[in-house]
Amino acid sequence: MIEIRDLHKRFGDLVVLDGISLSIPPGETTAIIGPSGTGKSVLLKHIVGLLQPDSGHVFCFGQDMTTATERELYAVRRRFGMLFQDGALFDSMTVGKNVGFPLVHHSKLGAAELRARVEDKLALVGLPGTWDRPISQLSGGQRKRVGLARAIVMEPEVILFDEPNSGLDPLTSDQIDELIIEMKRALGITFVIISHDIVGTVKVADHIAMLYEGSLVAWDRTAAFVRSPVPIVRAFLQRNLVLPDAPGEPAQLPAPPLP
């Protein structure tokens, strides 16, 4: 469904992605983790064609996103939903209009049907009856929920989450993790999650991949990943988790180079 082949990207002298190859299994939740500044969000933007690589390919539903025309890109993107870090909600619109935005542009639903679909998705993310609420009145967690409702309103086949826990307190962060698990259960579609919150990631992901200094250093099912002997993976996990069967002394995570 999503296939990344030997992806390279640099910004000026800074190498951000250095030959990433990864296959995202359909119908499962894949988390891509790693320290800040290791290219996770850049990788996500390549998946939806927001960035073009220096070399390499990204295939989504068989379409090469690196060579697609605008029309082809838009056709693929309609099969995606994406939750941005801060929700990326339009401040000038109410909650209902934000969630209904993709439907207005890509469906022929009448006003009543559109509202019903939006109310349904808002209820699914735990915000029923908030159609008229201005975006400015939402908390951080509520913004994420509205962003998620917008991401699922077109009933996509893949949902991408860019740091769904960033900027949230631990309790709200847990609620978002639970919501993602519920969504996964309810929708049964492919989730790709970018995160550096390892606790939440282990809870929600079926597979975990770790990026470090632009390279993919580990990729496995979650249960196997947390037992990974790779020193960088262990060092990263160790800050947040009680590791099972930690082999030897804790590894040191070298600091990534400053941009």
Added chain:
Amino acid sequence: MTASWLPSPLRSFLHQVGSYAWFVVDFARATARYGPPPGQVMEEAWRIGIKSLPILLVISAFVGTNIALQGYNAFRPLGGGRLVGMFVSLAGVRELAPIIAAAMVAAKAGTEMASQIGVMRIREQIDALEVMAVNPYAFLVAPRLFGITLVLPALTLISIFMMLASGYLVSVHQLGLNGSVFLEFATQGIAAVDFLYGMLKAVYFGLVICTVSCFFGFTCARGPEGVGEATNRAVVVSAVVCVCSNYFISEILYGRLP
């Protein structure tokens, strides 16, 4: 490939000009393909007009008073005090009203465009539009562009009226000129084609202000400083381009007149 032998500021300037040209091409393509969202053009026109109108009325009124005053002081020693009406109408219709209306719209609406789009850029709302398969040029720039090109000619007409009205009031009530003589010379000085040229200038200035302001919004750097800088550049570059190109437009339209 970078032309490293060029001085850095010149290289940066050329890079900006090239990026702006690509922006305009991309925008034109997107608008031709998708068009602006229905209903938003009139909304934008109304918003730009309402925001710019109060300050435009005040500025135009006081520009009119000063043209009358300076015209009177210049022509009276030569025995041509009656020419004040002609001076006000010529300067107002042909030059000052289009450029002043453009400056006010750049200051009010252009800065708003740059800052709104800049904030959308840094909050990933433009990326969100792309991911939702909604072309951001067609959605954000096209309605603003059509709105501004509709409303700026109207604002220019209002500015002309205010300049003539205030010039008339100063000429008659302060300088003691005859009102009907002022009006006679004012109408003699201009023709219908001058209004047409004024409107053409207004449309051109609208295109410049909108594309420049939206360009700086779209290319805004991360963070609040980026938005501030984009807003600042939008108004400065719009004003400089409008004022400089105004000379060449006037040269083409009026430079060869007898």
